[in-house]
Amino acid sequence: KCLHINTYFIFVKNVANEYLEEPCKFTFLCPWPGLYGNDGLLPARWQLRYSGKAFLEQLLSTPTLLWLGPHLGLDTQTAMELLCLLGAALSLAATLLESLRDSLVFLFLWVLYLSLCQVGQVFLYFQWDSLLLETGFLCVLIAPLTTVPGWRAGRVHDPVTFWLARWLLFRLMFASGVVKLTSRCPTWWGLTALTYHYETQCIPTPLAWFAHQLPVWLHKLSVVATFVIEIAVPFLFFSPLRRLRLGAFYMQVLLQVLIILSGNYNFFNLLTLTLCLSLLDDQHIYFWLRRKYIHTPNKGTHAPETWFLVELAVWTLIGYGTVTCFDLQIDWDKGTVSSRTAFTFHQFNQFLKTVTFPAVWLGVLSLTWELVTAMFRCACVQGFFRRFLGTVQWTVFGAAAVSMFAISLVPFTYIEYDSNASLWPGLRQGYDAVGRYQLVNSYGLFRRMTGVGGRPEVVIEGSMDRVTWTEIEFMYKPGNLSATPAVITPHQPRLDWQMWFAALGVHSHSPWFTSLMHRLLQGKTEVIELIQSDMSKYPFHQQPPMYLRAHRYKYWFTEKLRWWRRVYVEEFYPTVHLGDAFLESMLSHHGLKEKSSPRRLSETALVQLVRWVRAQVNGLSAPLLLWSLLFCSASICLLRGLQFEVTLKTKPMPSESVQTPELLWLRGLSQWWSNLSWGPPAGLLYQSQSPQT
Secondary structure: OOOOOOHHHHHHHHHHHHHHHHHHHHHHHOOHHHHHOOOOOOOHHHHOOOOOOOHHHHHHHOOOHHHHOHHHOOOHHHHHHHHHHHHHHHHHHHHHOHHHOOHHHHHHHHHHHHHHHOOOHHHHOOHHHHHHHHHHHHHHHHOOOOOOOOOOOOOOOHHHHHHHHHHHHHHHHHHHHHHHHHOOOHHHHOOOOHHHHHHHOOOEOHHHHHHHOOOHHHHHHHHHHHHHHHHHHHHHHHOOOHHHHHHHHHHHHHHHHHHHHHEOOOOHHHHHHHHHHHHOOHHHHHHHOOOOOOOOHHHOOOOOOOHHHHHHHHHHHHHHHHHHHOOOEEEOOOOEEEOOOOOOHHHHHHHHHHHHHHHHHHHHHHHHHHHHHHHHHHHOOOOHHHHHHHHHHHHHHHHHHHHHHHHHHHHHHHHOHHHHHOOOHHHHHHHHHOHHHOOOOOOOOOOOOOOOOOEEEEEEEEEOOOOOOEEEOOOOOOOOOOOOOOOOOOOOOHHHHHHHHHOOOOHHHOHHHHHHHHHHHHOOHHHHHHHOOOHHHOOOOOOOOOEEEEEEEEEEEOOOOOOEEEEEEEEEEEEEOOOOHHHHHHHHHOOOOOOOOOOOOOOOHHHHHHHHHHHHHOOOOHHHHHHHHHHHHHHHHHHHHHHHHHHHHHOOOOOHHHOOHHHHHHHHHHHHHHHOOOOOOOOOOOOOOOOOO
16 A cells, blocks of 8 residues: 655654664774773763662663663673664664664654763763754654554654644754744844854854855845744744645755755754654655656645635735844845844743744644544554554554643743743643653853854874974864864764853863873873874874863964864963872862773673774774765665665565555665666555555
8 A cells, every 4th residue: 555645754853863863873883992992081881880779770860771780790891882872883784784774763762862862971962962862762753663563554743743844843843943033142233143153163164165255245144044043944844735844845955955064063954954864754755756746536635726826926925024023134235134033032022932832832732733633544544453553553643742842831831931930830840751752952052152252272282392382183173273263063972062152161160071181191002092093193093192281362364265263361270280289179179080990891702792893993084984884774775775776676576466665665666776876775666556465
């Protein structure tokens, strides 16, 4: 029978999330010992206090599989590396094998990532880590449960669970737009944020330099477009008119692609693009594949052409509101567009009070519609057993969707105090009960623009005699004035990111920085590899420096293509050496003194396997390793598709009456390859030719 209307997008979302889970695991595998190893910056074993409590009690207090380490003869560092390896291997296998794209597989991946986040401390406090956890849990609800016979047939609840992805996308984008104005940041209110953003973001790309050279009026117009895309357009996600949803989809894609081109924000934007697929329908996918869409009665009807006037009115209203709220005026003589914020903070706060609860009710109505339509589809299924199984699935997953939506209202309404305060207390209790699992989270990116007076950067210097000082360059963050900005997406160098945050304040606000100075003085290889994976490029690779210090500079993009210029600001961290009184006092103050000796590592086969894998990736660039894996995965899928195409051309197809879904899939794949150079993965779009198929 025809697959469900959303099955293709479920698959695309699952595969995309598998690719995104895989980078996270392998990205962690490379720097993990330097961050959380026994000789790392923040040893993870300090976060696991073996107090003698029962295993289940410890697991409930801190839900992480690392508690199993002692039972397997592993110390915390080796156990963490094992979790990374398991997650990466399972993600890669699920990408290549359709049978592994299962709800239980996604559950295991989610548990692995949650286990790492529980001990991740400051290096895993990013919103995209929370977003990946929430999206990963949604995959558990959306992916098919192939291990249970018959469970995959008649999945009438698919639109209900898949709706949660659209709701998550709405919360992410709307909150990200709102917080820019509620923060009262003068650059967002003055529409000048992008005149600073490209050079002050954490790790810019080479294209960020070119974007920074654009005229101010175009930067301000881009900020206006950002507000429209993040605040006004997300309400169209729930529109019953598909062309409004498609318009919203392409506007979101445009924003995310521009961010990817101008900044290294790891897997965050790729994950957001994956969530955007929830706005599409089968007809538009057929349009992408250049295939004729065969409309079936059970998929509803298109909106009549008279709805075109409604769609036109909506876009006109958004355009008129944009011109009015930002006082857009065209200067024909100069060929520019002037803009300014034509509303006050009080007016925006009133707007927020007005739309927050209607947004909640919009979500309620949209989810209710999906539940009711799924219930009617369940009632129309032929056969008592299939109808009963469909009813059970609809009940279970409908309840899960309603529960997820209900508890998500707590973090969503954080954007407006009165709305959050008026929520039913039971919702808050439910949210608090599952808070440690990060099933739902609050979002709000780029709340305030930093580096308005210049991009602050911390530069570490080492010396052997306290006379001649040598700068220690990082692989990715700005340092060398003539070094070309890196392109490292979807990898995230966690230490480089935290160096950016450290430069915004004093060193006492970043306790890990004291640990970094201490480990560099000790010459710990694991930590040095966080700075330079190629040890020969580290200036003190032969002998650790005797003295270290750090200074704060301010960086700016140059007007000509020489990338950076800088000005010295102040001392960030005083000169220290091993045994220095100041260094020892800071280590004690931040609790970074060695609390206990590492657990002795048993020489089991599992430990030796982890060591062997570690030896294979030592010295490799994390982005290179990551892209190599992704390229190999894509190449294998491509070769499999070519093999199927050859098979179809050499073997005749059976008659229509005996075709199976697999054979129909092969026919569809052959047609895809005849039209495109690249086709979708394993057969999730095919059209049945007869009721018996």
